[in-house]
Amino acid sequence: MAKSKTSTTYALFGLILAAAILMISGNASATLTAKANHDNIKINFFYHGSTVGVSGISEPGTDLVIKIASPEGHEALKEKGKVGGLLWMNVGTMKFEHVPHFYSIHSTKKLDELLTSEERDKYGIGYKALERGAALDPVRSDEEKAQWFEEFIRFKEKSKLYTASAGNIELKDKDGKQSYYILTAWPYQAPPGDYLVTVYAVKDGRVIDQAASKVHVEQAGIVKTLAGMARNNAALYGLISIVSALGAGFGVGLIFRKGGGAH
Amino acid sequence: MHLYLPVALTSINILIPVGLGLAVGLLSGLFGVGGGFLMTPLLIMFGIPSTVAAATDSNQIVAASTSGTYAHWKVGNVDFKMGFHLLIGGFIGGLLGVQAIKVLKAMGNADFVIKMTYVLMLGVVGSYMFIESLQAIRKSKNKAEAVKPLQEKENSFSRFLKSLPLQTRYEKSGVTHSMILPIVFGGFVGVLAALMGVGGGFLMVPVMVYILRMPMHVVVGTSLFQILFNCIEVTFLQAYTNHNVDFILAVLLLLGSTVGAQIGTVFGRKLRGEQLKIILAVIVLLVTVKIVFDLTLTPSLLLAQAGGH
Numbered sequence: 154m155a156k157s158k159t160s161t162t163y164a165l166f167g168l169i170l171a172a173a174i175l176m177i178s179g180n181a182s183a184t185l186t187a188k189a190n191h192d193n194i195k196i197n198f199f200y201h202g203s204t205v206g207v208s209g210i211s212e213p214g215t216d217l218v219i220k221i222a223s224p225e226g227h228e229a230l231k232e233k234g235k236v237g238g239l240l241w242m243n244v245g246t247m248k249f250e251h252v253p254h255f256y257s258i259h260s261t262k263k264l265d266e267l268l269t270s271e272e273r274d275k276y277g278i279g280y281k282a283l284e285r286g287a288a289l290d291p292v293r294s295d296e297e298k299a300q301w302f303e304e305f306i307r308f309k310e311k312s313k314l315y316t317a318s319a320g321n322i323e324l325k326d327k328d329g330k331q332s333y334y335i336l337t338a339w340p341y342q343a344p345p346g347d348y349l350v351t352v353y354a355v356k357d358g359r360v361i362d363q364a365a366s367k368v369h370v371e372q373a374g375i376v377k378t379l380a381g382m383a384r385n386n387a388a389l390y391g392l393i394s395i396v397s398a399l400g401a402g403f404g405v406g407l408i409f410r411k412g413g414g415a416h
Numbered sequence: 417m418h419l420y421l422p423v424a425l426t427s428i429n430i431l432i433p434v435g436l437g438l439a440v441g442l443l444s445g446l447f448g449v450g451g452g453f454l455m456t457p458l459l460i461m462f463g464i465p466s467t468v469a470a471a472t473d474s475n476q477i478v479a480a481s482t483s484g485t486y487a488h489w490k491v492g493n494v495d496f497k498m499g500f501h502l503l504i505g506g507f508i509g510g511l512l513g514v515q516a517i518k519v520l521k522a523m524g525n526a527d528f529v530i531k532m533t534y535v536l537m538l539g540v541v542g543s544y545m546f547i548e549s550l551q552a553i554r555k556s557k558n559k560a561e562a563v564k565p566l567q568e569k570e571n572s573f574s575r576f577l578k579s580l581p582l583q584t585r586y587e588k589s590g591v592t593h594s595m596i597l598p599i600v601f602g603g604f605v606g607v608l609a610a611l612m613g614v615g616g617g618f619l620m621v622p623v624m625v626y627i628l629r630m631p632m633h634v635v636v637g638t639s640l641f642q643i644l645f646n647c648i649e650v651t652f653l654q655a656y657t658n659h660n661v662d663f664i665l666a667v668l669l670l671l672g673s674t675v676g677a678q679i680g681t682v683f684g685r686k687l688r689g690e691q692l693k694i695i696l697a698v699i700v701l702l703v704t705v706k707i708v709f710d711l712t713l714t715p716s717l718l719l720a721q722a723g724g725h
Contacts, residue, residue, distance in 0.1 A: 391655030402482025
């Protein structure tokens, strides 16, 4: 008797819990889903970058913003300046705090048409929001910060680590819902690590929903072996490099003597 | 075909490093230079981080200079005694140069001093070699004579050199000098090379030609011999302390450079000493002009990857 009573209590409790979860999730993410189709990228010997597709379902009529980024960190870059009013050279180091190493943002329309600047700052959407969240050192004024952050974006875009696009997300009607899809080029310059994919559903200048997924990039095979050895077994790695070079030099020398004879 | 480079963390078309290796290896076999002053900037241009480019290049030079030294040794163009004395100087000079960099960095103007040293040394060495070898070519044309023995210009400098102690005969080079001479000048090149982050072949060659008065063909072989040892040391230190040597990139480079060095050696024997000198002078001057342009033109990007971390 006692046993069945306990199980009834548990069942009842479970039912309430399930209903509560359903209600909460029903409110927060009515339909938005996100999936990265290529979420485990392996860097092998012949790796030359990859592609990542992000797809899912959203409420009809909502706009979407898709962000793929590495966690925020800091970067130190060499700063070039004029010396003596004539010669360009490295004049110091510019430090950037709270910036992701990799940042890729895609939206159905231009970001400033979709979201208020407060919302963009809140969710870290767009280069302007990154700039406001970042700290630069050394800069003396906001103009200087803006100027150097612009250089930072140019540097990052040149190395394919930052990208931004508008209007490249494909939208389709599907059973009364909206399905979305984007295929992005994944640059080989992006280092191993975890990347967070966040999809924001947007309406009337505000983010109304979000969903997340992730992309994991790791080294595999020979690349992993060599990179690990260079770091963890540096003396042996150095010796192997030297011996291989000596061997190759002698080897080619011998081949030429046999092939070419004495000139 | 593209390969991924595990230390440089980037992907490269294999034709690029093999082609670069072939071209720079050719120069190496011809002139007895490592070619670091050409290879490192080229690798950076193709997206290799600067620290990895310099370290991996020294690994590659080990292969190219082995190949080149071997080829020159077979035809008797390596003066091992001279090479050994230059090495002693170069080793001490390298240690001093590394200390000099530390002092300059503490003073805060390292980059300026290094760049200026680079431009001045390249410019002066290139111009001097160019003018001198041009005169030599003109002279030999006028006389229409076969190779004349080196004119011993007895000036006060050479008298001073003759008066130094520890005079010794360098058989292969056919010269007699004080042992101090190659050690001091090897040291001088070592300081500058460490300062500029290059092997210093383009400085060592003129030192051997103009100060040690060695015949050009022995200069090339001997220079390669001592570059080989320098680069073995640098490769190990770079791999061990900075983890900057990319094995795959080095293999791709040496595929080209070892073959290039052999071709260069064969080709070099068909050219006369003055002709070799004037071509090297032109290459050095072109690199100088390129660096001067880089310094004066506004760069497209004002930020760059920082060096080692």
